[in-house]
Amino acid sequence: MADIRELLEGVRAGTVSVxxxxxxxxxxPYEDLGFANVDLHRQLRQGVSEVIxxxxxxxxxxxxxxxxxxxxxxxxxxxxxxDGAKAKALVDWGLPLExxxxxxxxxxxxxxxxxxxxxxxxxxxxTSDLPVAEEAALTAEMQxxxxxxxxxxxxxxxxxxxxxxxxxxxxxxxxAVAGMEGALASVLGGMAACPVVAxxxxxxxxxxxDGVAALLSMLNSCAAGVTVVNIDNGFGAGYAAAKIxxxxx
Numbered sequence: 001m002a003d004i005r006e007l008l009e010g011v012r013a014g015t016v017s018v019x020x021x022x023x024x025x026x027x028x029p030y031e032d033l034g035f036a037n038v039d040l041h042r043q044l045r046q047g048v049s050e051v052i053x054x055x056x057x058x059x060x061x062x063x064x065x066x067x068x069x070x071x072x073x074x075x076x077x078x079x080x081x082x083d084g085a086k087a088k089a090l091v092d093w094g095l096p097l098e099x100x101x102x103x104x105x106x107x108x109x110x111x112x113x114x115x116x117x118x119x120x121x122x123x124x125x126x127t128s129d130l131p132v133a134e135e136a137a138l139t140a141e142m143q144x145x146x147x148x149x150x151x152x153x154x155x156x157x158x159x160x161x162x163x164x165x166x167x168x169x170x171x172x173x174x175x176a177v178a179g180m181e182g183a184l185a186s187v188l189g190g191m192a193a194c195p196v197v198a199x200x201x202x203x204x205x206x207x208x209x210d211g212v213a214a215l216l217s218m219l220n221s222c223a224a225g226v227t228v229v230n231i232d233n234g235f236g237a238g239y240a241a242a243k244i245x246x247x248x249x
Contacts, residue, residue, distance in 0.1 A: 004044055006073075031068050035061055038068045047246070048143050049074035051235070054082035054106070059089040066095055066108055077108030078142045080135065080235045103134035103234070107142065115144035118172030120241045122147055123161070123188060125154030125178035128203045133177040135234030136199065136241070140175075143242035155183045168192050173241035176226075177234065179203025182214030189223025195244055197237040198228045 007024055010016030031038045042050040049069050054062055062079060069077055079097075087099040087106055098107040120140045124133035130151060137147045148171070153161040161168075161184075168174065174192055177199045178184040185198035198221070200214035207213060211231035218228045229236040 031072070033064055033068065036065055038065055040069070040072045040074075043074050049077055051139075051239075052077065052079040054079045054086060054104075059086040062086060063090055063093055063095060066090070070109070075109040076112045076142060078139065079106035079108065080104070080139070082106045100134060100138060102131050103138055104131065105135055105138045107138065111141050112144050114141075114146045116146055116172070116245050118170075118245050119146040119148050120173050120175060120238070120245050121150060121164075121167050121171040122175045122238070122241075123150040123153055123164075123168075123177065123184065125152075125176075125180065125182075125184040126156075126203065127152050129177045129179055129201050132199055132201045132232050132234040133175070136175045136177065136238035139235050139238030140242040140245070143239065143246065145242045145245045153184070154178060154180075155187060158187070161187065165191075173197065173244040175199060175234075175237045175241050177201060177237070178218075179211060179214050180208060182217040185218045185226050185228070186221040186223045189221055189226035192225070194225075195241075196223070196226045197241050197244075198226050199234055199237045200228070200231050202232055 007021055011021050029041050039050045052062055052065050066077055082104050084101055090097045096109050122133050122137040124130055137149055140147050148167050150164045168191055171194050173194050174188055174196045176185040176188045176196050179201035182200050185196060189196045198218040200211045200218055202211035215231055
């Protein structure tokens, strides 16, 4: 069965027996592939299917997980931290994959339609932060959110950020992506009415300590409404911002 609602509608209509429904419910929550227990109820619980973390998995493992999700009615899928060689293999094997090499993100089955009235604004301090910012943006879009992007608007040229005031003030949630000293998150937190999810990146010179300086700066922000995810965790930020946006629709 594609999903629980379809199953229950079938029981009500008499096209599915109680025994068949019972069997489907017993077996549906997850499928054991030996190397992974694929969560088949994630979409029912959270509105989006299980996200596949590509790093550390073989292309064969990723393909098997993706096919299992698709066979159980989860049409749209997201693969994060996917390298080009694995992406090529998945395409060669016939999976409906769109690949963003900068963000290292694979999209299965295309993006879903937006279900939100508002939008998530993804802002990056510099062009070097784009891979993490795009991971956040694509993650939010895969949850059904409209996303606006404001890239290379860091504090080294604050006028660039001020030119996007309309986008900032009307956003349902903002993802602030910055390396170096991570100041962008505090600036946005002091300007916006919505929650700001800050993402420190590993961009910067020696004393940035691969993102630790930005992380500490964001954690110590004096701007209210700023919360922080892990270094380079665009996925976590995009996911959280999308949840906020969807709740506010």
